[in-house]
Amino acid sequence: DSKLIQSILADYNLTKAADDKLEAAKKTFSDVYEDFFQWKYERDQSRKFSESSKNSTRAAYKNCSAIHDKVFADLRHQDLQNIVDACPLKHASKELIVSLMHQMYAYAEIYELCDKDYSAHVKINTEDDDEHGVPFTDEEMKLLWKNKENDIIQMLLIMCYSGFRITEYSKITIDLKKKSFHGGIKTRSSKIRTVPIYSGIYDMVVYRCEKYGIKNILGCQTQKFRKDMTAILSDFGIAI
Numbered sequence: 191d192s193k194l195i196q197s198i199l200a201d202y203n204l205t206k207a208a209d210d211k212l213e214a215a216k217k218t219f220s221d222v223y224e225d226f227f228q229w230k231y232e233r234d235q236s237r238k239f240s241e242s243s244k245n246s247t248r249a250a251y252k253n254c255s256a257i258h259d260k261v262f263a264d265l266r267h268q269d270l271q272n273i274v275d276a277c278p279l280k281h282a283s284k285e286l287i288v289s290l291m292h293q294m295y296a297y298a299e300i301y302e303l304c305d306k307d308y309s310a311h312v313k314i315n316t317e318d319d320d321e322h323g324v325p326f327t328d329e330e331m332k333l334l335w336k337n338k339e340n341d342i343i344q345m346l347l348i349m350c351y352s353g354f355r356i357t358e359y360s361k362i363t364i365d366l367k368k369k370s371f372h373g374g375i376k377t378r379s380s381k382i383r384t385v386p387i388y389s390g391i392y393d394m395v396v397y398r399c400e401k402y403g404i405k406n407i408l409g410c411q412t413q414k415f416r417k418d419m420t421a422i423l424s425d426f427g428i429a430i
Contacts, residue, residue, distance in 0.1 A: 215263050217303060222262045223251050226297045240427035247424075250290035253277055262298065267308045275315055284314045288413075289420040313413055326350065330428050342422050344394050345408060345415070351388040356415060359408045366396060366404075 217225075227247065231239050254273050257265060270291055277284050291309035298304045326334065331350070337343045352371055354362060362373035369387045387395055398407040408415050 215261070217262050218259050219254065219262050219265065220258045222294060222298060222303060225301075226294050227251075229297060230293070237425075238427065239424070243424045243427055246286050247290060249283070250286040253279065253283065253287050254290070263304055265304075265308060267311060270309055270312045274312060281314060281316060284316070285416055285420060288312055288314065289417055289424075292417050293421065326428070333426060333428070337426075338394070340422065341409060342415070342418050345398070346419065348391050348394055348398070348407070351391045352385050354385070356408070357412055360406065360412070364395065364399060364404050364407070366399065 231244055231247075256273060256276070257269055260269070274284050274287055277287060288309070291312055292307075295304060295307040295309045299307060334343050334347055334350075338347055349356070349359075354371065358373070362371050364371055364387075369392060371385045371387060372383070395407065398409065402409045410418075
């Protein structure tokens with residue numbers, strides 16, 4: 191009868207759910223990475239990602255080789271932090287690793303492959319050695335200006351036209367009347383300096399001072415900004 195059928199279906203659904211959960215619990219870091227890569231880059235053909243963006247993701251995965259065969263659900267914060275701490279590469283490469291971890295855990299939370307985001311507090315414990323970086327191309331700059339209403343893109347434009355590093359924006363003094371930045375972090379290759387605020391970004395600076403406060407125009411902690419910046423540039427197909 192109908193009650194028997196419903197009971198059988200209920201048992202089937204419970205069994206299937208249990209089997210799915212067991213299968214998820216067996217997935218290694220590499221298994222989840224492969225699923226994530228397909229989910230991000232191949233499932234939606236309407237979104238186009240550059241090869242450089244894909245290669246950055248692949249490179250970050252390669253640098254996580256110590257946990258490739260470990261069960262993803264068993265990984266904890268320290269396992270991930272150890273990967274970043276042991277990486278002998280430059281700061282930019284470590285940023286890609288952290289970004290990959292954040293993105294994989296966001297994916298894993300959607301599909302219930304982990305009980306929490308253990309990448310949330312992973313950080314880079316070395317000094318930022320990316321003194322100059324690679325400048326954006328003219329086409330990339332046009333793309334940034336076209337999307338200047340985006341909060342992260344807006345801050346990137348301010349950075350491009352002021353020349354300060356991400357970590358310096360919590361330490362510089364902003365004088366809106368004199369239209370200048372002053373300060374920075376003194377290193378072997380830089381010094382405390384005064385930089386005029388370019389007219390093209392002045393309204394953005396004023397807006398962010400009013401929104402976030404004159405001491406925090408970045409709008410968030412440095413690590414979170416790096417994470418969000420890497421993610422949005424990746425979405426736009428811009429390699430960093």
